[in-house]
Amino acid sequence: MIIGNILKDWTSRSNKYERLWLLAKIEFKLRYYENKLGLFWALLKPIMDMCIYYVAFKIILKSDVPAFASYLFIGLVVWNFFVESTTGTIQLLHVKKYLYEYSNMNKLEIYISTLFSNSIGFLFNIIMFFLFYHLFEPQSSPISLYNCWIVVLFINLFILSLGISLILSNVYIIAKDINQVWMVVTAFLFFLSPIFYKLTTFKKALPSFEYGNPLAGIIINARKVMMETTAPDFRLLAFDFGYSILLLVTGLLLLNKLGAKAAEKL
Amino acid sequence: MEKKIAIRARNISKTFHISEDSHNTVKHRLFNLFNPPRDKCVEAVKMMDFEINQGECVGLIGANGSGKSTLIRLLAGVYPTDTGSVDINGTTLLMNLGVGMSHELTARENIYVSASVLGMKIKDVDAIFDKIVGFAELEEFIDTKIKYFSSGMVARLGFSIAVNAGASIMFLDEIFAVGDMKFQEKAIKVFESSWIEGKTVILVSHSIDVIKRYCSRTAYMKHGVLVYLGVTEKAVDMYLKDNQ
Numbered sequence: 001m002i003i004g005n006i007l008k009d010w011t012s013r014s015n016k017y018e019r020l021w022l023l024a025k026i027e028f029k030l031r032y033y034e035n036k037l038g039l040f041w042a043l044l045k046p047i048m049d050m051c052i053y054y055v056a057f058k059i060i061l062k063s064d065v066p067a068f069a070s071y072l073f074i075g076l077v078v079w080n081f082f083v084e085s086t087t088g089t090i091q092l093l094h095v096k097k098y099l100y101e102y103s104n105m106n107k108l109e110i111y112i113s114t115l116f117s118n119s120i121g122f123l124f125n126i127i128m129f130f131l132f133y134h135l136f137e138p139q140s141s142p143i144s145l146y147n148c149w150i151v152v153l154f155i156n157l158f159i160l161s162l163g164i165s166l167i168l169s170n171v172y173i174i175a176k177d178i179n180q181v182w183m184v185v186t187a188f189l190f191f192l193s194p195i196f197y198k199l200t201t202f203k204k205a206l207p208s209f210e211y212g213n214p215l216a217g218i219i220i221n222a223r224k225v226m227m228e229t230t231a232p233d234f235r236l237l238a239f240d241f242g243y244s245i246l247l248l249v250t251g252l253l254l255l256n257k258l259g260a261k262a263a264e265k266l
Numbered sequence: 267m268e269k270k271i272a273i274r275a276r277n278i279s280k281t282f283h284i285s286e287d288s289h290n291t292v293k294h295r296l297f298n299l300f301n302p303p304r305d306k307c308v309e310a311v312k313m314m315d316f317e318i319n320q321g322e323c324v325g326l327i328g329a330n331g332s333g334k335s336t337l338i339r340l341l342a343g344v345y346p347t348d349t350g351s352v353d354i355n356g357t358t359l360l361m362n363l364g365v366g367m368s369h370e371l372t373a374r375e376n377i378y379v380s381a382s383v384l385g386m387k388i389k390d391v392d393a394i395f396d397k398i399v400g401f402a403e404l405e406e407f408i409d410t411k412i413k414y415f416s417s418g419m420v421a422r423l424g425f426s427i428a429v430n431a432g433a434s435i436m437f438l439d440e441i442f443a444v445g446d447m448k449f450q451e452k453a454i455k456v457f458e459s460s461w462i463e464g465k466t467v468i469l470v471s472h473s474i475d476v477i478k479r480y481c482s483r484t485a486y487m488k489h490g491v492l493v494y495l496g497v498t499e500k501a502v503d504m505y506l507k508d509n510q
Contacts, residue, residue, distance in 0.1 A: 015382060015385060015386065015387045015388075018382065018387060018388055019382040019383065022378060022379065022382055022388065023379065023382075026371065026375055026379065030370060030371075097366075098366040098367055098368050099366055099379075099383060100344070100366070101344055101360075101366055102342075102344070102359060102360040102361065102366035103342070103343075103344075103357065103358055103359055103360065103366065103383055103384065103433065104342060104343030104344070104354060104357065104358045105383050175291055175292045175295060176291050177291040177292050177293060178292065181292060260346040261345075261346060263339070263344045263345055264282070264339075264345050
């Protein structure tokens with residue numbers, strides 16, 4: 001019934017989509033344009049991370065992954081979107097209280113608009129990756145139609161991040177230190193995802209684990225479609241969509257149960 | 267002609283559980299699994315049923331702590347009810363000392379966000395933008411973040427957005443206490459003009475004159491109970507009698 005109501009609400013004719021875009025634009029402006037470096041910050045973060053891991057794994061540990069800089073770049077772009085959309089939204093209902101404490105605005109719109117804002121950063125980074133890979137990477141594969149699969153993978157990443165964001169921010173209403181708990185989980189998740197490991201080493205050490213960690217699956221498939229220019233691993237993709245939808249449904253149920261009390265509890 | 271219902275409240279009630287120990291962290295919850303927090307229950311709104319028609323201006327009176335603010339939050343859909351249900355037919359706007367505005371945004375951004383939340387399209391906001399700014403007398407500060415505004419300026423902006431963009435159902439909580447005397451006069455003038463025509467208004471006020479002047483029906487609340495909802499004169503008499 002809850003899902004039915006949500007679908008009815010989102011398909012009705014209203015100014016909803018215009019409002020989502022307005023909120024996303026303002027969020028994006030607040031995040032980037034208030035700093036001296038502006039939008040450059042969106043790119044600087046994965047580039048700085050990339051340099052650190054490049055020095056550690058390529059120069060010191062002599063990793064033999066081909067096109068290692070690009071390998072890292074795409075992994076970090078996916079990872080950063082995930083972290084910004086989950087860790088960065090734990091206090092969303094608290095920070096954006098002004099939007100719903102005086103009206104009957106649908107809270108789900110607040111989440112979607114924030115993730116839209118993060119998506120602008122993701123798009124910018126993916127374009128930068130594309131240019132970097134094809135202009136500067138000596139071992140690059142040619143541009144292919146398989147690259148378009150990144151859109152499907154991004155939808156998967158968006159649903160996954162939205163689901164986790166809903167769960168975390170609604171649990172925050174009753175347990176404020178979910179923030180610290182999630183920081184430990186993300187640190188663990190970072191090392192359990194093949195961001196800088198060679199894929200064969202990762203699979204050998206943790207057999208079938210890519211089916212247990214949806215983020216690992218998305219990163220593996222993103223490299224397949226953007227760097228190896230092959231089709232994604234469909235079994236992995238199906239698993240990842242399954243996890244994402246399950247988490248999204250859990251998040252929506254929590255929003256309905258706990259989120260309804262946000263105005264009085266936060 | 268049959269009147270359309272704007273708000274229908276069926277068996278609604280609200281009790282606040284005020285916890286004496288703060289078990290709002292994972293650590294606290296784990297260490298106190300067998301020691302649940304002691305709750306103090308405050309019955310803010312006791313079981314009530316009523317309907318408000320579209321286009322009506324209904325007053326809400328009662329002493330401090332009688333549950334008026336909680337009731338309008340339930341009706342506006344800001345708080346969930348413990349029992350029963352509230353059917354709202356339209357967009358709602360709750361207004362007390364301001365409407366929902368972010369102090370991190372400029373006046374311009376706040377106008378667009380608030381009006382959009384109230385269901386307006388961007389091109390419609392463009393059309394009334396100058397009117398909102400002019401009414402709030404903030405032409406020189408339109409691109410300033412409202413965190414640098416005085417409280418009066420913020421209140422004027424909120425009032426102006428509410429007046430010009432307004433939702434179809436407005437909950438006005440002591441709005442005539444906003445701004446300086448000059449602005450208050452302006453606010454009353456707006457209220458007396460055709461602004462409220464076609465809108466459903468629930469007006470909370472301690473000013474009996476205001477209630478008598480604008481409300482066709484009035485609700486009187488006492489200790490969370492809806493004692494009376496009907497003719498304004500009678501509700502005011504009951505309120506005054508109880509407070510003698």
